[in-house]
Amino acid sequence: MKANPRIAFLGTGAQGASIAADLTRAGLDVTFIDQWPAHVEAMRKDGLTVHMPTRTIHTPVKSLHLCEVAEIKQRFDLVFLVVKAYDTRWATELIKPVLAPDGFVVGLQNGMAHEDIASIVGRDRTIGAVIQIASNMWTPGVTTRQNDHDESWFALGALDADRHSEVEDVATLLRHAGRVEVTDDIHSAKWMKLVVNAAELIPSAIIDTALNDAAHLPGMLDLMRRAGYEAMDAAMADGAVIMPIIGMPPVMSNHPERYVDEIFEEVLRTFSREDTLTTSLQDWRKGRRAEIDEVNGWVVKTLAAHGKQAPVNEHVVKIAFEIEAGRRPLTERNVDDLLIATSPL
Known part of the structure; x- marks a missing residue:
């Protein structure tokens, strides 16, 4: 990696903006590229404001609209x-x-999108990553990050083993934004995060409720855990191995279901505030699509490929698509229909 690499963040919403701002404040050459025109214009005019739990940071940034990528001369x-x-x-x-x-x-990103990246730019130019930060953005040029640097966690891993040694250089840069671990098994690390996401993102969004509130509703914690258990089954069927992520100790349980319980508890304890809305619920409240096929749907697809079913995740996906299609309202009253997936026959 060059001494002063040219860096771009493609996607500078709630998560990308605050991370890119950290690297900018460290003196690195960072360009923000985003698809929300008002956000780009706000950053050009007033810079980026990042609200954290105990402080607010304001940073002047370089920002481009998507259409301006065609004008970039230096790679x-x-x-x-x-x-x-x-x-x-x-x-x-x-x-x-x-x-x-x-x-x-x-x-x-969430999901297993690193394989899509690799299919386009090549495995030798792809680094898979896991990210654990809670944040939200509702106003152009302003993001609220609910985890400061000591609570923000990343994992990085090369898809091409011949370039693994270079990932540490990237990790050094990213450590301006939080804790970073380098792994030689990014496939498993990505699956472990997908296990967490399957349990928390869409299930809590379906009932239009903050994550912590959802977990305290009767029956919901059990449903979310069961979605996670199925996701772990899919991970292991796909060749992943159980490994600690998000800063959890290496002495975590190797029992699949106990692992899910432990890591979900850590997410609720460390990375979720009382008002934390999952990214999926934020998407729906903004009128956008959520990552349904890419998380819970991925569990269903993976297990189906191995001749297995994922009834809880199938039910979650069904209700989620009903909401996106406008056939079902987004309301906490969905909880009864959602919990049918864990009801005894």
Whole structure:
């Protein structure tokens, strides 16, 4: 990696904006690229404001509209992709012409989107990543990050083993934003995060409720855990191994269901505030699609490929798509229909 690499963040919403701001404040050459026109214009006019639990940071930034990518002359050495998993393919195609021949695309995303990135730019130019930060954005140019640097956690891993040694250079840069671990098994790390996401994101969003409130409703914690158990079954069927993530100690249980219980408890304790809304609920309240197929749907698809079923995740996906299609209102009254998935026959 060059001493002063050219860095782009493609997707500077709630998560990407605050991370990119940390690297900018560290003196790195960072360009913000985003698809929300008002957000880009606000950052150009007033910079970026990041609200954290105990402080507020204001940072002047360089920001571009998507259409301006075509005007970039000097290629980027490092691109952090922080878009929705379902936007991965077009976003990677967009940035590919301005990625240096030996540069990396780092997928700071949910789901298993790193494989989509690799199919476009090559495995030798792809770094898979896991991210654990709670944040939200409702106003252009302003993001609220609910975890400061000591609570923000990332994992990075090369898809091409021959480039694994270079990932530490990327980790050094990303440590300006939080704790970073480098792993030689990013496939398993990504699956472990998907296990957590399957348990928390869509299930709590379906009942239009903050994550902590959802977990305290009768029956909901059991349903979310069962969604996680099925996701762990899918992970292991896909060749993943149980491994600690989000800073959990290596002495975590190797029993699949106990692991799910432990890591979900850690998410609720450390990474979730009383008002934390999952990214899926934020998407729906903004009128956007959530990552349904890319998380819970991925569990269903993976287990089906191995001749197994995922009844809880299938039920979650069904209700979620009913909400997106407008056939079901987004309301906490959905809880009764949701809990049918764990009701005894």
